[in-house]
Amino acid sequence: MSTRATTESPIMRAGLITVALVFLGFFLLLPLLAVFSEALREGAGPFLDALHTPDALAAIRLTLLIAAISVPLNMIFGIAASWAITKFQFPGKALLITLIDLPFSVSPVVSGLIFVLLFGANGLFGAWLAEHDLKIIFAVPGIVLATVFITFPFVARELIPLMLEQGKDDEEAAISLGANGWQTFWHVTLPNIRWGLLYGVLLCNARAMGEFGAVSVVSGHIRGETNTMPLHVEILYNEYDFVGAFAVASLLALLALVTLVAKTVLEWRFGLHAGARH
């Protein structure tokens, strides 16, 4: 009798698998195929031409720049936050853990608005910034700020459970052997967390390049200047330049696919089971 609760009939099993596959195909595979087929509808030539326009190239460059700034920053912030949370006891720790998740729970549009309210022309620091001729909103610094905010949790959330599980013994062993803080971090902690860190950075990067909502609010959509790839896709689409829109979109989709493959390789190679935490 005990097997009945866990074993389904073959028909039931086949049915469930079919439903899952149809669902996946309809909601994931079909759109992905659509992106590439739309992009290549008029052949490879127009596809490449669309990517070669100055505005598209500027958007790609800007997206890479934003990721190149915000991913390393969040790597450092993420390590620092996880280190503090897992290796030390201090007042306000529970609050810090909650705050780390804030960017996940707040709508990206609101996240963008926060920065407009702080640094915009009528914002809290607006007058001071104008006085010193500093531009944050509708400029690259604003996009970096919004992206850093949105992607902050990825590295920290990957590392905190990992570092909690590993405990403090290795670090204590290292310092009892005479290592200083930096040696302990570099020779002991970092190698222990390297694959989890890489995984977090990968997810962080995917989101940094793909973020739309928050960036859209702070960017101002200035072509060739403050347009990232996702924003550029929207502009082209609204202008009925479907090949152009889908060509840029296909690059983003490609990034997603590369991320997925890299993530799978990491999981397979190092037995990470981090997927359950997202």
Place this chain on the structure above:
Amino acid sequence: MIHLRGITKRFGDYAALHGIDLDVAPGEFIALLGPSGSGKTTLLRIIAGLEFQDGGTVLLGGEDVSRTPVADRHVGFVFQHYALFRHMTVADNVAFGLSVRRGKGRLPKAARRARAEELLRLVQLEGLGSRYPGQLSGGQRQRVALARALAIEPRLLLLDEPFGALDAKVRKDLRRWLRDLHKAMGLTSIFVTHDQEEALELADRVVVMNQGRIEQIGAPDAVYMNPETPFVSHFVGETNRLPAPGGEIHFRPHEITLAADGAEALLVDNVFRKGAVWRAEGLLEGSGQFVELDLPSSGEAPRLGETIRFHPHRARMFNAAGDQTQGETR
């Protein structure tokens, strides 16, 4: 070698240690024995400098190290779960303390290699230097951890439940091996354990701890034969307790004489062979107290339901406050 004076430690509202005084002579092998929550590991970590006391002083070799961090105390620390660096080879693990050294005390790489090899030979793991910790058994890993701790030539070796994660057979072998190593090296060592057998077998002196206090310090034989408190009597070795006017009488299962006119009568409820003796368990007639007795296995096994008459020939009496009122011998 070590002098602890009035060590106190609190974790929030919880008092982990209440004024610990302890003196350890050079070359001594000391066991800190107690149940979990007795403060033994906290005390060991305070001696190491991995934790800092709230009050009191720690003297190592005459030097006040009360506020000295672990990195500057030159103590070897061995963890229950080895804490080996899993991404480094065994040899690199052993040489870690030498390779992080800066300044003129730093050895050249070849000398560090040679020292690691020498230590691996000492812990009988010669030739395994190029393996990774994950490729070793538990007992081997703990020996690597020991070699790593010895590499910095510590003035003191501290071991936190060093055999806790090992299975019984390996534990026994490693225990004997550690005792021999301690004798050969003459290093002052302190180890923490909750296993009284381990403490009695290895240590020159046993420090029995309970609820953040030292209950008794003494040679293994003294602690076993003459426990000073009811806790020690109960925690170290097996003890039967009989209520008595004004307190309790404690005696070991083997501290009895069988006699037809014995004052006590045990109604045998369970019998099994315990090594060289028969162990008979049951309730006493009259008081209904549960007791365990050891009977020579040269005789016949006691039968279930049988009544055994006996009297304790050696026992200790504790009053209600836990003070020993008399060590009684009949």
